[in-house]
Amino acid sequence: MGMTMAEKILARHAGRDRVCPGDLVNARVDMVLGNDITAPVAIQEFRKIGVEKVFDRDRIALVPDHFTPNKDIRSAEQSKLMRQFAQEQQITYYFEVGRMGIEHALLPEEGLALPGEIIIGADSHTCTYGALGALATGVGSTDMAAAMALGEAWFKVPPTLHFVFNGQLRPWVSGKDLILYLIGQIGVDGARYCSMEFSGTAISALSVDSRLAMCNMAIEAGAKCGLIAPDQVTLDYVTPRAKRPFEPVLPDRDAVYQAETVFDVSQIEPQVAFPHLPENTRGVSEAGEVRLDQVVIGSCTNGRLEDLRTAARILKGKKTHPQVRLIIIPGTQNIYRQAMREGLIDVFLEAEAVVSTPTCGPCLGGHMGILAAGEKALATTNRNFVGRMGHPQSEVYLSNPAVAAASAVTGKISAPEEVL
Amino acid sequence: MRGRAFKFGNDIDTDAIIPARYLNTTDPLELAAHVMEDADPLFAGKVRKGDIIVALKNFGCGSSREHAPIAIKAAGISCVIAHSFARIFYRNAINIGLPILESPEAAENISEGDEVSVDLAAGRIENLTTGRVFQAAPFPDFMREIMDRGGLIEYVRWRLSAS
Numbered sequence A: 001m002g003m004t005m006a007e008k009i010l011a012r013h014a015g016r017d018r019v020c021p022g023d024l025v026n027a028r029v030d031m032v033l034g035n036d037i038t039a040p041v042a043i044q045e046f047r048k049i050g051v052e053k054v055f056d057r058d059r060i061a062l063v064p065d066h067f068t069p070n071k072d073i074r075s076a077e078q079s080k081l082m083r084q085f086a087q088e089q090q091i092t093y094y095f096e097v098g099r100m101g102i103e104h105a106l107l108p109e110e111g112l113a114l115p116g117e118i119i120i121g122a123d124s125h126t127c128t129y130g131a132l133g134a135l136a137t138g139v140g141s142t143d144m145a146a147a148m149a150l151g152e153a154w155f156k157v158p159p160t161l162h163f164v165f166n167g168q169l170r171p172w173v174s175g176k177d178l179i180l181y182l183i184g185q186i187g188v189d190g191a192r193y194c195s196m197e198f199s200g201t202a203i204s205a206l207s208v209d210s211r212l213a214m215c216n217m218a219i220e221a222g223a224k225c226g227l228i229a230p231d232q233v234t235l236d237y238v239t240p241r242a243k244r245p246f247e248p249v250l251p252d253r254d255a256v257y258q259a260e261t262v263f264d265v266s267q268i269e270p271q272v273a274f275p276h277l278p279e280n281t282r283g284v285s286e287a288g289e290v291r292l293d294q295v296v297i298g299s300c301t302n303g304r305l306e307d308l309r310t311a312a313r314i315l316k317g318k319k320t321h322p323q324v325r326l327i328i329i330p331g332t333q334n335i336y337r338q339a340m341r342e343g344l345i346d347v348f349l350e351a352e353a354v355v356s357t358p359t360c361g362p363c364l365g366g367h368m369g370i371l372a373a374g375e376k377a378l379a380t381t382n383r384n385f386v387g388r389m390g391h392p393q394s395e396v397y398l399s400n401p402a403v404a405a406a407s408a409v410t411g412k413i414s415a416p417e418e419v420l
Numbered sequence B: 001m002r003g004r005a006f007k008f009g010n011d012i013d014t015d016a017i018i019p020a021r022y023l024n025t026t027d028p029l030e031l032a033a034h035v036m037e038d039a040d041p042l043f044a045g046k047v048r049k050g051d052i053i054v055a056l057k058n059f060g061c062g063s064s065r066e067h068a069p070i071a072i073k074a075a076g077i078s079c080v081i082a083h084s085f086a087r088i089f090y091r092n093a094i095n096i097g098l099p100i101l102e103s104p105e106a107a108e109n110i111s112e113g114d115e116v117s118v119d120l121a122a123g124r125i126e127n128l129t130t131g132r133v134f135q136a137a138p139f140p141d142f143m144r145e146i147m148d149r150g151g152l153i154e155y156v157r158w159r160l161s162a163s
């Protein structure tokens, strides 16, 4: 009887021939990640353990991205605590403002998330790296502290749900739409505690950027991880940037899945998630009249180069609607720079958008575009919970970058075709 | 343990438990002052030491912020009972020593304001207002061990000193 990707990766890291869903294992971790909100708590807990040094200074990444560049004095204190810890422990992958990016855009780009690895991060969207074939999952700060000391963590082996996406993608449909559609079908706890494996001809055809966007939102279905088996597209991306050797893991042909669902993507149009849960999805053609105050293009879901290129294709030569504030946030310094070289930033500024340095910012209601009571925003982010982007009486809608850009022009939720 | 029940619905997310606008601190008491604010703005003012949160499906979904169970614990909540928990919240609660119990029957048959008593070791939940008794799913031994040692940090300390 074969194993799924999650089972094989966990077995290998736990030094076992095989594991089964439900088993509790201690497994080696290849990377431990924290940010300016979660790492300060982890550092306090790490101090209580009483070890002097972290297990491996090359296997910890610390990224100030949520409230940075520091939005207020207290955030500055949090960042300082993390910076001092990074210096004291000589953490190799501490990314200072100016060299950083949103963690889940940054780590893949830096070659720090690789096929076959186990990565835990004190951030729920750590599952993003499943797009490269890593078992990556979000944990809390205490888990991060323990892993910084031990280099391992405890895991319950999850059952795996297999989702097969076949067929030809319609225009403007991306990985973001496939995952929104899926969450709309199974609900925000539809994959609770499970590993999701995505495959099929439509997945093979997705770019790495689009795959990362898709796996990013596995947590929005309650999953532990969302995995795509490494293929040539993956290897072409990771090989030139990998910071350490890696060994890809593929699912066994006779892997046992808890369930398997097949979708025909030619039936899926760009999706919009309505407030206040990512499962409240509908096709953009069924969005109706939703007037917007703000549009945000960015975040660890859709702040990558492909996303900015898509947005620029739609915004070129157009202006943002007078009642709308358009905020565009490249995911990393490199993406920012590349977007500048390609002239995308010019297109955005011509369209009267705000372009910001990389930061989570408005995605979690931190800074750089907080909503007032009664305001509505369309964002390429991943969560639209009550109060997520500001006032508890504001509303957040989620979409892909093409729909977001088109909607910024029309002032209401719109399909890309409406402005082209 | 024994306390009054505060009842919540499905999919109570970590932004509702502790909104990000308060995450520029790690101080448990400051976090507790805003606990559950976006689900019930008056909650922090009403809750007394020993009270119990009862919720339906997928409690604690969303972010990995440990500030969520920390805020609940610091507010004096003695236990969270839910139909089901989101996985990171579940893990965090065990790691920091916030008692949690999963019981669909208890979650559905306890109402706001009911008096509830909980025997954590036995997983026994009693609704003292209605007289009904419920049995929660038992924890695997390994998780019990973490909880019995007072959380993951104590567990790691013990492991390191043993090796």
Ligand code: SF4
Pocket: A066, A102, A103, A104, A123, A125, A299, A300, A301, A359, A360, A363, A364, A381, A382
């Ligand atoms: S961009 Fe948003 S979802 Fe992603 S890590 Fe930052 S706050 Fe979290």
